[in-house]
Amino acid sequence: MTAVAVRLVCLHAASRRLPAAVALLALCAAGLRGTLYGHWDDYGALQLPLIFEAACAAIIAVTAGSPFGEPERATGRWLPYLRLGTAVTLTGLASGALAAAGTGMPLAGGFPDILRNVAGLTGIGLLCATVLGGPLAWTGPLAYLVLAVYGLYTDWHPPALSTPWIWPARPPHDVGGALCAAVVFAAGLAAITLRGARERPGGDGPG
Amino acid sequence: MTAASAPAAPRPAVARRGAGSAVLGSGRLLRLELRHNAMLWLLPVAFALFWYNGYREIMALPPMWNLRAMTLQNRLLLDLVIPVTGAAAWMGSREGRRGITDLVAGTARPRWSRQLATWAATTAWAEVGCLACVAVVYVMTARQVSWGGPLWWPAAVSAAGVPALTAIGFAAGAWFPGRFVTPLVTVVVFFGLAFGTQAASGDHSYWQISPLTAGAFDIGAAPGVASFYPYLPDLSIAQLMFTAGLTIAVLGALGISVARMRWLAALITVAGLAAAGTAVALAGTGRLDPHGMIVIPALHDAASDQPVRYTPACGHTPIPICVHPAYATFLPAVTSVVGPELTELAGLPGAPARISQVAEVYRQEPANGITILAGVRSGSTFILPDRVPGQPGVNSAQFASQVGLTLGLGLARDVILGGNGQATAQSPSQAELAVIAGSVGFTPRADDPAAQSLFDGRLLPVPGSPAALAGRRFAALPAAAKHAWLMQHLAALQAGRISLAQLP
Numbered sequence: 172m173t174a175v176a177v178r179l180v181c182l183h184a185a186s187r188r189l190p191a192a193v194a195l196l197a198l199c200a201a202g203l204r205g206t207l208y209g210h211w212d213d214y215g216a217l218q219l220p221l222i223f224e225a226a227c228a229a230i231i232a233v234t235a236g237s238p239f240g241e242p243e244r245a246t247g248r249w250l251p252y253l254r255l256g257t258a259v260t261l262t263g264l265a266s267g268a269l270a271a272a273g274t275g276m277p278l279a280g281g282f283p284d285i286l287r288n289v290a291g292l293t294g295i296g297l298l299c300a301t302v303l304g305g306p307l308a309w310t311g312p313l314a315y316l317v318l319a320v321y322g323l324y325t326d327w328h329p330p331a332l333s334t335p336w337i338w339p340a341r342p343p344h345d346v347g348g349a350l351c352a353a354v355v356f357a358a359g360l361a362a363i364t365l366r367g368a369r370e371r372p373g374g375d376g377p378g
Numbered sequence: 379m380t381a382a383s384a385p386a387a388p389r390p391a392v393a394r395r396g397a398g399s400a401v402l403g404s405g406r407l408l409r410l411e412l413r414h415n416a417m418l419w420l421l422p423v424a425f426a427l428f429w430y431n432g433y434r435e436i437m438a439l440p441p442m443w444n445l446r447a448m449t450l451q452n453r454l455l456l457d458l459v460i461p462v463t464g465a466a467a468w469m470g471s472r473e474g475r476r477g478i479t480d481l482v483a484g485t486a487r488p489r490w491s492r493q494l495a496t497w498a499a500t501t502a503w504a505e506v507g508c509l510a511c512v513a514v515v516y517v518m519t520a521r522q523v524s525w526g527g528p529l530w531w532p533a534a535v536s537a538a539g540v541p542a543l544t545a546i547g548f549a550a551g552a553w554f555p556g557r558f559v560t561p562l563v564t565v566v567v568f569f570g571l572a573f574g575t576q577a578a579s580g581d582h583s584y585w586q587i588s589p590l591t592a593g594a595f596d597i598g599a600a601p602g603v604a605s606f607y608p609y610l611p612d613l614s615i616a617q618l619m620f621t622a623g624l625t626i627a628v629l630g631a632l633g634i635s636v637a638r639m640r641w642l643a644a645l646i647t648v649a650g651l652a653a654a655g656t657a658v659a660l661a662g663t664g665r666l667d668p669h670g671m672i673v674i675p676a677l678h679d680a681a682s683d684q685p686v687r688y689t690p691a692c693g694h695t696p697i698p699i700c701v702h703p704a705y706a707t708f709l710p711a712v713t714s715v716v717g718p719e720l721t722e723l724a725g726l727p728g729a730p731a732r733i734s735q736v737a738e739v740y741r742q743e744p745a746n747g748i749t750i751l752a753g754v755r756s757g758s759t760f761i762l763p764d765r766v767p768g769q770p771g772v773n774s775a776q777f778a779s780q781v782g783l784t785l786g787l788g789l790a791r792d793v794i795l796g797g798n799g800q801a802t803a804q805s806p807s808q809a810e811l812a813v814i815a816g817s818v819g820f821t822p823r824a825d826d827p828a829a830q831s832l833f834d835g836r837l838l839p840v841p842g843s844p845a846a847l848a849g850r851r852f853a854a855l856p857a858a859a860k861h862a863w864l865m866q867h868l869a870a871l872q873a874g875r876i877s878l879a880q881l882p
Contacts, residue, residue: 310461317457
């Protein structure tokens with residue numbers, strides 16, 4: 172990799188606030204670790220990791236927003252690859268950090284659960300970024316968080332939500348849930364790679 | 379005319395005009411903020427989340443005000459927390475996010491005043507969403523219930539929680555206007571609200587101040603709570619005080635950075651914190667009353683302890699079954715379970731002329747355990763199961779099994795053994811066990827070990843025993859035949875002069 176390429180990657184990372192995002196992902200992992208020391212009932216134990224997974228996905232989705240807009244799109248052909256690389260790298264980092272935080276602790280679902288949920292939630296966030304713009308991309312993962320928490324709740328209180336599209340409520344090794352999460356993640360990656368986050372000429376969103 | 383005698387300048391009119399224009403200006407500012415508010419755009423998200431998570435489950439509950447209103451309090455705020463807190467944080471971070479802090483600092487209004495207008499507009503839209511959800515649930519419930527009127531306290535607590543959410547989100551956005559702050563503060567508030575009651579234990583817990591808590595932790599929304607006795611507002615008042623105090627404290631803290639109003643803002647903040655702290659302390663003095671609600675002595679009105687007047691809903695069985703009118707929807711299910719038994723036992727010595735539902739008595743056990751007992755125990759009273767069909771995880775078969783286990787078995791025991799509600803000390807004869815088993819037709823569910831344990835030879839015959847076989851034979855008779863046989867032989871049966879072989 173040439174020095175120019177390294178510089179390009181660094182500039183892209185800085186423009187997307189990647190250092191801050193990585194620090195916040197680490198903070199989420201630390202938060203998960205800290206809360207796992209607490210005593211939670213069955214609901215809490217299952218729902219707790221999901222909250223941190225959603226927070227990570229929201230952070231990743233928010234980084235998709237570009238502060239430059241149209242001029243950046245005209246600068247070269249590497250931008251889609253940079254966007255793809257950023258999203259994949261952050262998703263991997265988030266999954267790894269959360270899994271590391273759960274090492275040696277009673278983490279419900281384990282690594283497969285974390286990977287599936289982070290990927291799926293990130294996919295939702297990236298899709299939201301392409302539709303709503305980067306600054307508002309958090310709405311998707313966090314709204315989905317409420318649905319997923321309810322899905323986990325129905326595992327105790329039938330009728331359970333059995334649709335694989337609410338994958339956090341499915342067991343960690345459930346193929347249907349994993350496929351749905353993978354499809355959403357792939358769609359989000361494709362959308363953010365090809366189109367990038369939506370830019371609003373009149374500002375960054377309503378309000 | 380001298381200057382001294384000249385009429386005074388019309389200062390009051392000027393002052394009035396100034397005050398009027400200030401109000402007008404504030405109204406105009408609020409209207410602008412209402413038109414350009416992110417919460418308006420997030421209302422569909424809020425409605426969708428409530429419909430999916432809360433509304434469907436609430437409307438699946440039996441049409442009883444207590445069940446639905448208390449479940450609404452437990453659900454609504456949790457469904458609104460993401461869009462409401464997120465929108466408030468987004469609006470709070472607007473000036474910083476767009477880099478216009480210095481630009482708007484030159485306007486006539488102080489920053490605190492502008493921020494309060496934005497917060498008020500966000501809260502107004504959030505309240506519209508909250509109250510619309512409440513209205514839909516209450517209107518639908520009003521069309522379905524068989525008795526009673528809406529419980530407003532749970533709705534008031536939910537509505538009062540909204541300004542607290544918007545204040546927290548708004549303040550976080552205003553103080554830290556970064557792109558990551560909105561999602562982070564939203565997740566933190568969701569975490570705090572959803573997991574805030576995990577540490578709760580017993581009826582003295584400070585954590586029951588959470589606006590999601592609609593009653594004692596291990597009871598929650600139960601049909602027996604606030605049916606026979608009025609809904610106690612003690613905990614709701616403490617929760618209202620807490621959310622209002624929290625809102626005032628956070629909004630006051632926003633103004634501390636304004637040099638001219640620092641003292642006023644600090645005073646408001648302290649007052650808000652004092653109110654919130656007092657509310658938490660009050661919640662810690664709560665205790666579970668016998669009717670399943672939390673009593674806070676400092677807020678309690680003794681007049682609320684009087685039972686509610688009602689006209690019972692009665693069935694048309696030979697021994698009429700009467701229930702509280704709020705339970706009227708369950709009367710057909712109850713009579714279908716015990717109807718044959720009532721036909722069989724009606725008119726026998728010791729059989730009640732009427733069987734009436736009575737209130738449960740709740741008793742707090744260590745930690746979160748709660749014992750539920752019948753308030754008045756006699757052969758002519760019964761309590762319905764505390765879990766009814768429509769509540770999550772409860773179906774009609776489970777309800778019928780519970781009714782058979784409690785009402786059906788209790789009635790047969792009282793009449794056949796002649797105890798009239800007093801547990802007979804003497805061990806029943808095998809023929810009595812067979813007749814009880816044949817009368818109640820009670821079949822325990824495989825997943826109910828407590829019910830299966832009744833077949834131990836003390837109240838119901840051991841499965842496979844001669845008494846069980848005789849009981850099955852007796853059960854096969856029509857209710858009228860069983861009634862006729864019991865009319866002739868009950869006294870002999872109770873005296874132990876009937877053997878298994880003599881049973882029809």
